[in-house]
Amino acid sequence: MSSVVNSDRIPNNVHLGDDKKLQRALEAWQPRYVEWWKQMGPEGFQEDDVYLRTAISVDHEGWAHFDYVKMPEYRWGIFLTDPVPDRKIGFGDFMGEPVWQTVPGEMRNMLRRLIVTQGDTEPASVEQQRLLGKTCPSLYDLRNLFQVNVEEGRHLWAMVYLLHSYFGRDGREEAEGLLERRSGNPDKPRILGAFNEPCTNWLSFFMFTYFTDRDGKYQLLALAESGFDPLARTTRFMLTEEAHHMFVGETGVLRVVKRTCELMKQNKREDARAEGGIDLATIQRYVNFWYSCSLDLFGGEISSNAASFFANSLKGRAKEDSYPDHKALDVGYAMQVPVIGEGGRPTFRGEEVPLRNAMNEVLRDEYVEDSQRGVDKWNKAIAEAGVSFQIKLPSRRFHRRTGIHAGMHFDVEGNPLTKDEWEARKHQWLPSEADEAYLQSLMSKPVYEANQMANWLQPPPHGIKGKPVEFEYVRRHP
Numbered sequence: 333m334s335s336v337v338n339s340d341r342i343p344n345n346v347h348l349g350d351d352k353k354l355q356r357a358l359e360a361w362q363p364r365y366v367e368w369w370k371q372m373g374p375e376g377f378q379e380d381d382v383y384l385r386t387a388i389s390v391d392h393e394g395w396a397h398f399d400y401v402k403m404p405e406y407r408w409g410i411f412l413t414d415p416v417p418d419r420k421i422g423f424g425d426f427m428g429e430p431v432w433q434t435v436p437g438e439m440r441n442m443l444r445r446l447i448v449t450q451g452d453t454e455p456a457s458v459e460q461q462r463l464l465g466k467t468c469p470s471l472y473d474l475r476n477l478f479q480v481n482v483e484e485g486r487h488l489w490a491m492v493y494l495l496h497s498y499f500g501r502d503g504r505e506e507a508e509g510l511l512e513r514r515s516g517n518p519d520k521p522r523i524l525g526a527f528n529e530p531c532t533n534w535l536s537f538f539m540f541t542y543f544t545d546r547d548g549k550y551q552l553l554a555l556a557e558s559g560f561d562p563l564a565r566t567t568r569f570m571l572t573e574e575a576h577h578m579f580v581g582e583t584g585v586l587r588v589v590k591r592t593c594e595l596m597k598q599n600k601r602e603d604a605r606a607e608g609g610i611d612l613a614t615i616q617r618y619v620n621f622w623y624s625c626s627l628d629l630f631g632g633e634i635s636s637n638a639a640s641f642f643a644n645s646l647k648g649r650a651k652e653d654s655y656p657d658h659k660a661l662d663v664g665y666a667m668q669v670p671v672i673g674e675g676g677r678p679t680f681r682g683e684e685v686p687l688r689n690a691m692n693e694v695l696r697d698e699y700v701e702d703s704q705r706g707v708d709k710w711n712k713a714i715a716e717a718g719v720s721f722q723i724k725l726p727s728r729r730f731h732r733r734t735g736i737h738a739g740m741h742f743d744v745e746g747n748p749l750t751k752d753e754w755e756a757r758k759h760q761w762l763p764s765e766a767d768e769a770y771l772q773s774l775m776s777k778p779v780y781e782a783n784q785m786a787n788w789l790q791p792p793p794h795g796i797k798g799k800p801v802e803f804e805y806v807r808r809h810p
């Protein structure tokens with residue numbers, strides 16, 4: 333079991349105190365990080381006491397401590413899961429060799445790119461969510477938002493630790509860059525598309541934590557297989573925290589759906605909006621939007637980068653153990669590749685893509701399947717309420733902006749459309765300005781009383797860590 337130092341300025345289980353140079357570099361980065369947090373973190377709540385969990389070790393039982401803390405004073409630490417003795421590389425060209433504790437020279441650029449891309453998503457999501465506190469539906473939800481935010485901050489620390497420790501001056505520069513880019517800023521945007529989309533209401537927040545944090549889960553699972561052992565160990569621990577983010581999304585949408593059904597039953601025309609709720613058709617449009625943006629995060633279906641990451645044993649598949657063969661050579665992946673046909677309507681041709689080049693799509697397959705599970709639970713609740721409606725994940729061709737479908741148009745079933753057909757119908761499928769305005773108005777009054785809940789969602793069945801739902805999870809300081 334690794335020993336944990338919680339008394340240092342930076343809590344850690346990596347013997348940071350033994351490496352003075354590294355410790356100094358990270359201690360110099362720390363105030364800039366806190367500056368970023370104060371500027372770009374949750375706006376208007378920095379003085380409040382929030383009942384948060386803080387990672388204090390990687391011990392399975394009791395890895396976290398729960399207490400009130402002001403967010404800028406949160407103890408962001410560096411925690412890697414304990415090393416697996418004699419761990420061997422589990423896939424790719426270096427399979428069977430001992431894992432690397434330092435970065436092999438020829439892989440430096442590739443590996444740095446993987447780490448920076450992952451790292452960039454963490455502060456980006458905090459930036460996207462920074463105004464949501466002002467429209468929160470309850471203190472319970474407000475606390476969950478902040479919990480997700482501080483942990484995304486810790487995930488940034490996890491990646492910055494790797495950059496500082498293993499990439500010298502380039503790594504330090506990249507760590508600065510991670511604090512300089514801004515979500516949605518046209519001059520210095522975050523690296524990936526979905527992390528520049530505004531997240532302006534709580535339905536989007538729940539969709540984001542369900543769909544976009546789940547992309548995070550799959551990226552982390554793939555990196556947890558890495559031959560570069562420090563990356564594998566840090567991402568493994570990040571997954572522990574990530575599970576809560578997806579829980580917030582899944583149960584958040586579930587509570588909205590259940591409340592919507594209740595409100596529909598109270599209304600003669602089953603009109604949820606008339607009762608101050610969110611109608612199921614609107615929920616479906618937000619599913620379509622956030623799911624399709626999140627699919628893009630996996631990258632192109634046919635990708636030479638993905639092939640090199642796999643070949644070089646840097647990024648595997650999620651749960652590599654569950655695949656029969658770990659070399660992925662001489663195997664193909666059958667794909668329907670769209671090409672623009674007559675009148676601008678896409679048609680398809682079948683292609684056998686070398687499996688290594690299809691690794692993004694393989695990971696996306698796992699994600700699609702996993703995403704369906706929560707949707708099934710939402711649909712079960714709708715059926716149990718006696719409402720006839722089914723939420724559906726759109727086709728993976730729908731509304732894509734990276735990969736083979738980018739620049740082409742498809743309906744939610746995946747049928748090809750011309751550009752004109754798309755323009756005429758897209759608002760059936762994607763949130764409109766009117767939807768956005770409706771949600772904004774519905775959520776314009778935040779709920780800051782411990783025993784209250786906004787009208788448009790159900791209370792959760794349980795509170796946090798054995799506390800009642802009505803617990804004062806955030807103590808506001810006016």
Ligand SMILES: [Fe+2]
Nearest residue numbers: 454484487548
């Ligand atoms: Fe994260």
Ligand SMILES: [Fe+2]
Nearest residue numbers: 545548574577
């Ligand atoms: Fe997350």
